[in-house]
Amino acid sequence: MVRYQAQRAPDTVLRGRLRELANERRRCGYRRLFVLLRREGEPSGINRIYREEGLTVRKRKARRKAVGTRAPILVEARPNARWSLDFVHDQFAGGQRFRVLNVVDDVTRECLAAIPDTSISGRRVARELSAVIERRGKPGMIVSDNGTELTSNAILRWCSEHRIEWHYIAPGKPMQNGFVESFNGRMRDELLNETMFRNLAHARAVIAAWAADYNTERPHSALDYQTPADYARALTTAIARPAARDESSARRAIANPAPNGVNNNRAPVATG
Numbered sequence: 294m295v296r297y298q299a300q301r302a303p304d305t306v307l308r309g310r311l312r313e314l315a316n317e318r319r320r321c322g323y324r325r326l327f328v329l330l331r332r333e334g335e336p337s338g339i340n341r342i343y344r345e346e347g348l349t350v351r352k353r354k355a356r357r358k359a360v361g362t363r364a365p366i367l368v369e370a371r372p373n374a375r376w377s378l379d380f381v382h383d384q385f386a387g388g389q390r391f392r393v394l395n396v397v398d399d400v401t402r403e404c405l406a407a408i409p410d411t412s413i414s415g416r417r418v419a420r421e422l423s424a425v426i427e428r429r430g431k432p433g434m435i436v437s438d439n440g441t442e443l444t445s446n447a448i449l450r451w452c453s454e455h456r457i458e459w460h461y462i463a464p465g466k467p468m469q470n471g472f473v474e475s476f477n478g479r480m481r482d483e484l485l486n487e488t489m490f491r492n493l494a495h496a497r498a499v500i501a502a503w504a505a506d507y508n509t510e511r512p513h514s515a516l517d518y519q520t521p522a523d524y525a526r527a528l529t530t531a532i533a534r535p536a537a538r539d540e541s542s543a544r545r546a547i548a549n550p551a552p553n554g555v556n557n558n559r560a561p562v563a564t565g
Contacts, residue, residue, distance in 0.1 A: 307335065308342055315348045318511075320483040322350050328512040371532055372525050373429065375399045377436040377473040378422075378443075380413070383485045385492060393500060394418060395480065396425060399436070399472040401525040402513055405429065407480075407504040409496045415445030422451070434458045436470055479507075 310333075314326050321329075323343040343349070378396045385391065394413050396406040405425050410417070422435075437443045439461050452459045462469035484503045490496040512518040519527075 304342060307337070308346060310335075311342060311348070312346060315346075318483070319487060320350060321511075323348075324514070325512045325518070328518045369433070370400060370528065372398060372401050372403075372528060373432045375434045375436060376405065376432040377470050378418075379438060379470060379473040379477060380440065380442075381477045381480060381485070383481075383490065383496075385490050385496070391490075391493065391496060393480070394421060395473055395476055396422070397473045397476045398521075398525075401521050401528065402472070402476075402516060403521040403525055404476065404504045404507050407500050409493065409500050411493065413442065415442045415447035418442055419447050419451040423455075426455070431455065431457060434460055436460045436462065436473075438462055438467065438470060439464055 307330075310330065311326060314329055315321070318325070318329075323340060326343070326348075375398075376396055377399055378394065380392045380394055382390060382392045389411065391409055391411045392413060394406065394408040394410075394417075395404065397403070398405055406421055408421055426432075435457060437459070442448070444461070448459070451457075467474050480503070484500070488499055490499065507521070509520055509522045511520060513521055513524070516524045
């Protein structure tokens, strides 16, 4: 019998580079790896090679998702329109626990701050937010849960002094703070679960490097696989040229729909 024998090139170089990227970014699937290869000038697809090399990302057991009626929260499409913040926890190799304060721009998806420490009080949160404002500008709104550090007198006083609206989500509804919750999930999946931190100094160095890579190198699927930094620059340029700006999308809904029962009250002002 006569059969056709494929004359396809062995793709040795491409396979090697693909394995290198997959080892560097073990929680990235073929779409993000393909985006990274295209940046290096590789035009061909990698789906077949990705499967043949056995690089499929192992899926972790998903949590049950809440089901309910949702209502949209409208946010203007510009940087600093709304920030969200939350804590994520981990531990060192010796067993001591630490936490990371994450601050995210909900529109550009940039990580504005990722501060690890063994203890972070309300006063520390206020100082870190002031530092972010000094280098980036004041946000239109900040969203958080009802943790004790975030409802402390230090935070209430800071909001009053800086005249910033602080929005608290409804208790037991973390997806009303979905942007930073999604960021926390990416950090845990790609960094915290993959790294054994020796001490606080090691954690600070590794987390700072990961946050910089997240902003400037890692493709973000919600931004059409742009990096958050590139998307922020493009958005700033579009806002600077209002004549060429599409007014129909100038105030489009950026936030994911939030469940009913959202707390629309402004943060109370501390007394005494």
